[in-house]
Amino acid sequence: MKQTETDTAVLDQRLAAWDRKELLNGCQAVAQGVRLADVDVISAYPIRPYTEVMDALSKLIADGKLDAEYIIADSEHSQFEIVKHASSVGARAFAGSSGTGWMYGFEALVVTATDRLPPLFLVGNRALDDPGAFGVEHNDAMALRDMGWLLCWATTAQEALEHVLIGYRVAEDSRVRMPMALAMDGAFLTHSQHMVQVPTEEAVARFLPRYDLGPRRLHPDNPISIAPQVNEDWVMELRRQNWEAARRAKGVIVQAYQEFNEIFGERYATPFFSEFMTDDAETVLIGVGAVAMPARTAVRRLREQGRKVGYIGLRWFRPFPTEELRECLSRFRAVGVLDRNFAHGSPDCGGIVLHDVRSCLYPLASRPAVVNFIGGLGGRDISIADCTRMLEITGKAAERAGDEETVTWIGLRE
Amino acid sequence: MIKRVEVNYRGIFQKSLGKYLGSDIVMIASRMGKVAFSNGRYSDSPERNGIPCKYFAFVAEDLSEEELEAECGAKLDIDEADVSVVVDDTMVKGVEPWGWHGVRPINEKVHEKGCLLVITRHQPEDLLKFIAKKPYPYRLATLEGDASLAGMWVFKDDLTRERVLGAIAAVDPGIISIEAVEAYLLDKTKDARRAGAAREAYEATLRRVRLVKPGEGINWSHPVPVLPKWHEFEDTGIAVPAVPRGFKLGPRGQGRNDRFKRGTTKTHRPVIRFDLCIECTLCWLECPDGCFDPTEDGLYDVNYEVCVGCHKCAEVCPEPECIVMVDELRFENDRSPWEHWVRDPQGYIRWAEEKKGKERVHFPVVTGTGREVREGTYVPPKLSGAETPA
Ligand code: SF4
Ligand code: SF4
Numbered sequence: 001m002k003q004t005e006t007d008t009a010v011l012d013q014r015l016a017a018w019d020r021k022e023l024l025n026g027c028q029a030v031a032q033g034v035r036l037a038d039v040d041v042i043s044a045y046p047i048r049p050y051t052e053v054m055d056a057l058s059k060l061i062a063d064g065k066l067d068a069e070y071i072i073a074d075s076e077h078s079q080f081e082i083v084k085h086a087s088s089v090g091a092r093a094f095a096g097s098s099g100t101g102w103m104y105g106f107e108a109l110v111v112t113a114t115d116r117l118p119p120l121f122l123v124g125n126r127a128l129d130d131p132g133a134f135g136v137e138h139n140d141a142m143a144l145r146d147m148g149w150l151l152c153w154a155t156t157a158q159e160a161l162e163h164v165l166i167g168y169r170v171a172e173d174s175r176v177r178m179p180m181a182l183a184m185d186g187a188f189l190t191h192s193q194h195m196v197q198v199p200t201e202e203a204v205a206r207f208l209p210r211y212d213l214g215p216r217r218l219h220p221d222n223p224i225s226i227a228p229q230v231n232e233d234w235v236m237e238l239r240r241q242n243w244e245a246a247r248r249a250k251g252v253i254v255q256a257y258q259e260f261n262e263i264f265g266e267r268y269a270t271p272f273f274s275e276f277m278t279d280d281a282e283t284v285l286i287g288v289g290a291v292a293m294p295a296r297t298a299v300r301r302l303r304e305q306g307r308k309v310g311y312i313g314l315r316w317f318r319p320f321p322t323e324e325l326r327e328c329l330s331r332f333r334a335v336g337v338l339d340r341n342f343a344h345g346s347p348d349c350g351g352i353v354l355h356d357v358r359s360c361l362y363p364l365a366s367r368p369a370v371v372n373f374i375g376g377l378g379g380r381d382i383s384i385a386d387c388t389r390m391l392e393i394t395g396k397a398a399e400r401a402g403d404e405e406t407v408t409w410i411g412l413r414e
Numbered sequence: 415m416i417k418r419v420e421v422n423y424r425g426i427f428q429k430s431l432g433k434y435l436g437s438d439i440v441m442i443a444s445r446m447g448k449v450a451f452s453n454g455r456y457s458d459s460p461e462r463n464g465i466p467c468k469y470f471a472f473v474a475e476d477l478s479e480e481e482l483e484a485e486c487g488a489k490l491d492i493d494e495a496d497v498s499v500v501v502d503d504t505m506v507k508g509v510e511p512w513g514w515h516g517v518r519p520i521n522e523k524v525h526e527k528g529c530l531l532v533i534t535r536h537q538p539e540d541l542l543k544f545i546a547k548k549p550y551p552y553r554l555a556t557l558e559g560d561a562s563l564a565g566m567w568v569f570k571d572d573l574t575r576e577r578v579l580g581a582i583a584a585v586d587p588g589i590i591s592i593e594a595v596e597a598y599l600l601d602k603t604k605d606a607r608r609a610g611a612a613r614e615a616y617e618a619t620l621r622r623v624r625l626v627k628p629g630e631g632i633n634w635s636h637p638v639p640v641l642p643k644w645h646e647f648e649d650t651g652i653a654v655p656a657v658p659r660g661f662k663l664g665p666r667g668q669g670r671n672d673r674f675k676r677g678t679t680k681t682h683r684p685v686i687r688f689d690l691c692i693e694c695t696l697c698w699l700e701c702p703d704g705c706f707d708p709t710e711d712g713l714y715d716v717n718y719e720v721c722v723g724c725h726k727c728a729e730v731c732p733e734p735e736c737i738v739m740v741d742e743l744r745f746e747n748d749r750s751p752w753e754h755w756v757r758d759p760q761g762y763i764r765w766a767e768e769k770k771g772k773e774r775v776h777f778p779v780v781t782g783t784g785r786e787v788r789e790g791t792y793v794p795p796k797l798s799g800a801e802t803p804a
Binding site (some may be wrong): 023025049130131134135186187188191192193194195290291293294296297300379381382383384412413414 | 436437440441444451452453454456457479480481483484485487488489490641642643644645651652
């Protein structure tokens with residue numbers, strides 16, 4: 001098909017949306033996203049791996065590249081309270097943490113959601129102590145799953161930068177107003193240096209409108225009091241509003257990706273999860289985070305041997321893409337769910353993602369077989385060979401011989 | 415094909431150097447049209463002073479970035495290295511990043527066609543006195559220079575970075591070429607001196623590559639710990655047995671953790687002239703790692719197995735020339751110096767002075783400004799009659 005002049009204009013515009021390539025690790029990519037989002041207030045308290053984000057931001061401020069209040073808190077709890085309050089006066093606010101630090105600030109995280117404020121938080125996933133471990137495990141971010149938050153994982157440093165912008169856009173939308181947690185695998189993503197494309201400020205301004213709280217903005221010109229004591233008289237109705245917002249968020253997310261693609265080029269085929277070689281697949285693995293890299297490579301190699309396998313990278317965990325994932329997974333004979341987290345004592349003692357995936361499949365008359373893998377805890381690596389093995393176990397489950405284990409541990413010394 | 419470079423560096427003091435080398439390799443390889451990325455062995459951090467750490471760079475010509483990352487990015491360590499760079503030559507004695515890993519040979523990852531590239535002023539033969547044997551031949555290259563140690567988070571800009579890039583181009587041009595190194599440094603810094611330093615190191619390294627024959631080196635005596643399976647230890651969590659309480663006078667007399675000695679952390683070790691000691695107790699009190707063992711004659715022996723080389727004892731010792739920090743590579747064992755002294759006081763003093771040599775190395779308090787080398791003064795032995803052997 002011949003390119004029309006309008007097509008060319010659109011392409012030119014998309015090309016102009018990108019400024020330059022820089023060598024950045026995942027944390028520095030997030031800091032670039034925060035700079036481009038022109039964040040007003042940052043609150044910081046160190047914990048590895050998130051620390052590198054606060055370091056990168058303080059450097060951007062020191063270098064005169066970002067104009068923001070940078071407040072060092074005395075703990076994660078204060079840190080999260082600071083951004084909550086900043087957000088309530090109409091400042092675009094950013095904070096982040098990891099592992100047990102994140103858990104320490106949990107009370108403040110919960111009220112940020114019930115106050116319907118939309119700051120963005122980076123969770124550099126880290127194992128929960130004890131004993132001490134720095135490596136990735138998803139339980140820290142997953143703890144938010146029932147709290148009225150938006151929760152999404154980036155797979156690459158590039159995606160991390162872009163999801164700071166997408167995150168603010170969705171969170172601040174007046175139909176949503178929910179806090180946003182952007183999660184990123186500690187080490188494998190936070191601390192790995194890649195060439196990252198950095199968008200221009202102009203293009204970002206076209207995509208991300210100003211943060212406007214409207215009549216809910218706390219300000220001397222608008223004296224209001226928020227979050228009064230309400231007891232049994234209001235809580236049900238407020239929770240219902242949270243519920244509606246979480247449902248509405250899905251439409252807002254879809255729209256945000258559409259506009260992102262329009263401005264920056266076709267970067268995301270689907271908003272909630274990515275599909276890799278799933279077209280005629282019979283067996284798929286679904287996972288969260290940077291494990292996509294070895295998993296997709298395992299899929300590509302098995303495809304070369306003629307095996308019908310695919311990989312699904314679940315990007316958004318809250319709101320959960322119930323209908324979209326149900327429709328997608330209904331096409332396959334077997335689904336292996338990979339959990340880099342634990343939910344001891346839960347149904348089948350499976351992982352957190354397993355439960356949501358199985359539950360979303362339940363209404364289907366004909367459901368794929370579902371098995372679960374627990375792996376990569378505490379930063380243990382998940383190799384290409386591990387992914388191949390998981391795909392093979394999942395493939396066998398499709399035959400429903402009845403002897404398949406629901407949960408298999410991967411990479412365990414056993 | 416994937417090329418893997420590991421940079422062995424000392425935690426904190428060389429952190430920026432390690433990271434910059436990783437970034438530079440990625441930038442240079444990218445400019446050459448290759449795919450590359452870089453990361454650090456994450457579990458090494460938070461890096462404690464002197465702890466051996468690693469930074470990696472991965473380069474490929476025929477892979478997508480995703481495949482490269484799948485192969486290399488989701489792993490904590492590498493299986494084999496095309497080039498293992500060592501930016502502090504005392505690490506050739508072995509590296510112990512964590513108590514769970516054991517003391518590992520510096521050339522552990524170097525594969526058959528690979529190269530161990532060491533910044534050193536020692537001869538390759540001297541280095542091989544500490545390096546483990548391998549069943550296959552590999553290359554050992556040396557680049558003349560000192561360990562570039564900076565302070566906390568500080569980078570010491572002494573051209574080590576540029577010189578190592580040049581040396582890597584010399585030992586494996588399949589990773590980065592010297593022309594690309596020079597062009598990158600010129601573009602980035604507009605400073606011909608930096609590109610010149612890389613070129614000079616490149617030329618020098620080409621002349622200093624030695625083939626190490628199979629079996630050349632030493633038998634490695636440190637076992638690699640085997641960690642138990644999940645059902646092989648108590649299911650109530652990890653409990654590490656306590657260091658037995660107790661204390662007796664004499665060498666190794668104090669209770670210490672035998673599981674993680676941390677001796678591979680040091681670039682220098684203290685040499686003590688026991689004859690000059692005024693028994694002030696300061697070394698014993700101030701050593702952050704409790705390395706000094708009081709002896710029955712009122713002196714303080716030092717346990718080199720656990721000394722991390724922090725220089726503190728030498729700083730606090732009030733007597734000139736009594737405690738002096740000396741290049742760790744001048745020592746082949748960790749035996750008690752006090753026992754040597756008691757056995758043969760005069761011989762010990764000769765030994766100590768020979769080890770000390772002329773140069774006294776200090777690291778100024780303002781970190782990142784590098785090291786100061788002064789000339790030492792010779793203090794004649796102060797031996798009482800009792801210490802003079804008959
Ligand atoms: S250098 Fe001295 S003070 Fe430091 S650890 Fe060694 S013996 Fe102790
Ligand atoms: S600090 Fe020096 S003089 Fe004092 S006890 Fe130690 S070695 Fe002797």
